[in-house]
Amino acid sequence: MMKTEILKLLRETDGYISGQQISEQFGVSRTAVWKVIRQLQDEGYRVEAVRNKGYHIAGSPDVMTKEELDSLMKTCWAGRNILYYDETDSTNLRIRQAGEDGAPHGTLAVADRQTAGRGRRGRTWESPQGSSISMSILLRPQIAPNRASMLTLVMALSTAEGIRKCLESADAFQDGGVPECIPDIQIKWPNDIIIDGKKLAGILTEMSSQIDYINHVTVGVGINVNMTEFPSGIRETATSLRLECGRRIRRAPLIAAVMERLEENYEVFLKTEDLSGLLERYSALLVNRGRDVLIAGTGEEYRARAIGIDPTGELVVRREDGTVEKIYAGEVSVRGVYGYV
Numbered sequence: 001m002m003k004t005e006i007l008k009l010l011r012e013t014d015g016y017i018s019g020q021q022i023s024e025q026f027g028v029s030r031t032a033v034w035k036v037i038r039q040l041q042d043e044g045y046r047v048e049a050v051r052n053k054g055y056h057i058a059g060s061p062d063v064m065t066k067e068e069l070d071s072l073m074k075t076c077w078a079g080r081n082i083l084y085y086d087e088t089d090s091t092n093l094r095i096r097q098a099g100e101d102g103a104p105h106g107t108l109a110v111a112d113r114q115t116a117g118r119g120r121r122g123r124t125w126e127s128p129q130g131s132s133i134s135m136s137i138l139l140r141p142q143i144a145p146n147r148a149s150m151l152t153l154v155m156a157l158s159t160a161e162g163i164r165k166c167l168e169s170a171d172a173f174q175d176g177g178v179p180e181c182i183p184d185i186q187i188k189w190p191n192d193i194i195i196d197g198k199k200l201a202g203i204l205t206e207m208s209s210q211i212d213y214i215n216h217v218t219v220g221v222g223i224n225v226n227m228t229e230f231p232s233g234i235r236e237t238a239t240s241l242r243l244e245c246g247r248r249i250r251r252a253p254l255i256a257a258v259m260e261r262l263e264e265n266y267e268v269f270l271k272t273e274d275l276s277g278l279l280e281r282y283s284a285l286l287v288n289r290g291r292d293v294l295i296a297g298t299g300e301e302y303r304a305r306a307i308g309i310d311p312t313g314e315l316v317v318r319r320e321d322g323t324v325e326k327i328y329a330g331e332v333s334v335r336g337v338y339g340y341v
Contacts, residue, residue: 002026006036008071010047010057018054059176062130062226062250064112072256077106078137078266079259085109087129089116091136092206092220098138099208099216105140106263110255114222131227131240133201133251136220137262143273145209148217149329150275150313151266152205155219156191157282158265159201162258163193163223167245174248183244186287188341189306189315190329193223194287197341198239200224221258225249237340276311283308287341288334293317297332306334 006022022033037055040047044061060068066084073079081104088094091109093116098107114134139151166172167182186194193201201223208215224230224240226248241249268277275282283289288306295302295317304317307324314326315334327334335341 002028002032003036003039004067004070006033007040007045007057007067010055011071013056016048016050016054016056021054060250062174062248062252064110064130064251068252069110069255072252073259074256075106075259075263077104078263079106079108079256081107083107083109085111087111087113087115090114090220091134092204092218095136095138095218095220096206096208096216099140099218103138105138107138108135108255108259109137110135128227132225133221133223133255135255136218137259139217139219139266141214141217141270143214143270144212145207145214147273147312148207148209148214149205150269151217151219152191152203152329153275153282153309153313154265154269154278155203155205155221155262156187156193157278157285158262159203159221159223159258160185160187160193160285161265161281162261163200163241163254165261166254166257167241167249169253171253172249173245174250177247179245181245183241185285187282187285188287189309189334190313194341195239195244197287197336199234199237199340200239200241200244223254225251225254272311274311275309275313279309279311288336291336293334293336295327295332295334 005026019030019033023030037047043063045057046059048056048058066082069082083094083098088111091111091114094109111134113129164185167179170176170178183195188194191203192199201221204220206218224238226242227240228242230238265278271277286308289308291306292303293306295304304319307316307318310316310326314328316326318324
């Protein structure tokens with residue numbers, strides 16, 4: 001806990017702060033402060049120590065630790081209780097277990113490496129160490145179970161907005177430089193985050209419920225951050241922030257930015273228990289809006305024009321004969337006429 005607080009204090013202090021000031025603020029010895037500073041330096045933080053001036057943090061690498069994440073969170077509940085793993089099978093599984101054990105609303109599981117991540121339709125994948133974000137959050141919404149699927153779209157919007165917000169800050173980049181260009185971040189309905197027609201991130205929502213009551217909801221997010229290569233099966237359709245920006249990205253500020261956007265968007269969602277308050281922003285990011293798509297999974301494959309989403313998160317399309325209908329995400333897959341989007 002002290003390590004988190006010292007890290008936060010160093011970040012919030014302009015210039016230098018003396019070891020004496022730190023020790024007095026936290027009620028510990030100067031030696032204890034020095035040991036924490038050494039730990040931070042060993043983890044890669046550029047903490048300068050100058051005689052008669054004190055300590056100053058000159059830069060942060062792409063550190064993923066519980067202390068780093070805790071020091072960056074500015075939310076009230078989203079990501080305030082963090083379960084951190086250097087390696088785990090699936091953050092969704094870890095959060096589901098935490099939910100069953102009584103963990104509080106907003107608990108966030110983060111893994112530096114995930115060996116058995118899960119996606120839609122039973123797909124699995126492995127996220128390599130040090131290059132991606134694998135996280136899952138526990139939600140305990142007081143809503144009907146049939147409304148839980150909309151939380152996938154709430155998270156998709158929050159992820160897209162959080163990524164953009166983070167990239168607008170120099171804190172996002174490991175070299176500390178200012179952002180030069182920010183890629184156009186879009187959403188492929190219902191839950192993929194897209195840059196330039198390629199998949200950057202995916203979202204999976206799972207629910208534990210009774211007939212008329214939600215026990216808890218697990219929302220998992222996987223973001224390709226610093227990968228430079230992908231397996232042959234997805235090489236043509238996947239991308240990463242490093243490939244798009246040309247620079248290494250710090251993952252912890254990105255997680256904190258997504259949590260900030262989720263906390264705000266979730267509260268908007270709860271006011272109406274639908275997407276009416278978020279619909280305009282979500283639709284503005286929809287990559288297929290106003291474009292032809294192929295719809296499969298209903299016993300037929302047909303072409304239609306995507307119009308946008310309705311307040312319950314269904315995709316509104318117009319068939320070639322002019323018929324307007326709504327598509328439910330759990331029943332079909334939607335892709336572009338000439339490719340992934």
